[in-house]
Amino acid sequence: MSDNIIQLNEQVIKTELKDLVKQSVEETLNSLLDQEAEELTHAEKYERTNARKGYRSGHYTRNLQTTSGNIxxxxxxxxxxxxxxxxxxxYRRRESSVEEALIEMYLAGVSVRRVEDITEALWGSKVSPGTISNLNKKAYGNIEAWRN
Structure with a gap:
């Protein structure tokens, strides 16, 4: 009888899955942006038609912080x-769920410095204390408006 034992490295699997999800989100959003451009111009890339309303002029890169990581x-x-x-x-640089998570952490009593460490561990990039303070000012403004 064979004693083949399969061992799985859980950390490697988690890393691979996280990378796969991040890549999938990035590809999906980029294809949606291309689709929007096609609908606005009424033509695909390099297509010449009489119905064409505008022309493509390349693209620019922009980073967006999501729960899957920085894409x-x-x-x-x-x-x-x-x-x-x-x-x-x-001008949005973060997915709204990321901002909501930052606000919830702060309101739950997590210190600003600790929030920085948590964001780096979760999303791979730190969020500055100023950003957290600005988000909290917005949240407190909304709370006061609701109370009044």
Whole structure:
């Protein structure tokens, strides 16, 4: 009888799954941005039609912090028409669930310095104390508006 024992390295599996999810999120968001550009221009890349309203002019990269990690987006640049995506708000650098998690940690009594360490462990990048303070000011403003 064979005594083949399969051993799994749990840390390697978690890392691989996290990378797979991050890559999948990045590819999905980039393809959605391309689809939006096609709908706005009424043409695919390099397609010449009479219905075309604008032209592509490359793309620029933009980082977005998500619960899956920091991803790089390729936002299309268009000539002749403005490109404002419905997927990501303008100037937004973090997914809203990340901001909500930061606010919840602070309101639960976690110190600002500890929040920095937690964000680095979870998402791979630190959030500055100033950012956390600004988010909390927004939250307190909303709480006061609700109370009044």
């Amino acid at each position: 790089s987006l390729k936002v299309p640049k268009l000539k002749g028409i403005p490109f404002e995506t419905a997927i990501i708000e303008r």
